[in-house]
Amino acid sequence: MKILFNLKILKFLLISPILFSIPVLTNINEAKAGLEFQWDQDSGYRRLRWFQKENQRKFRNTIYFFLRPSDRKDGILQVNVTIPKSFKTKLKKENISLCKVKIGGFETRTKCLENIPADIELKDDNSSLDFYPYRPIPSDKDSYAIVLKVFNPRKSGLYQFHSHGQYKGKSVSSYLGSWTIMID
DSSP: HHHHHHHHHHHHHHHHHHHOOOOOHGGGGOOOOOOOOOOOOOOOBBBOEESSSSOTTTTTHHHHHHEOOGGOOSEEEEEEEEETTTOOOOOGGGGEEEEEEEESSSOOOEEEEEEEEEEEOOOOTOOOEEEEEEBBBBOOEEEEEEEEEEEESSSEEOOOOOOEEEEEEEEOOEEEEEEEEEEO
């Protein structure tokens, strides 16, 4: 009788960890990390904020590339965005805009408050975008965004977009920063 009781306890101790670990294994795919890793932090890289509505491959997506007040020293006359070669998707001028934006948070959504009229030039090979606003983007307390409405590329990965801008009174563009988005 004592041996039978010891076997039941032994079975319970061996089987229970397996049963309790199965629900943990099924939730592995749901964990999403908000971690951005850069190899060389001292190279003059400047991380800019961004927001995207979808991060799945081949999904319709709206990507906001923010230019916050802390990202601008003075009024900006021209903004250039370099698109990574591996970000293979069709870009159309009518789906690209520049706007004054309200950056969302826990209780509010990110949304454009007003469109900023600008000439937009898209290179034929989709390697870069040039924005020429009719009036300079001021260095006030408002945030601005470059908005792309695109289908995500087929390949998942990290995509890094670099931006350069020409400030008022300067004849040369300077580095504004980079946005690194992730497609699962």
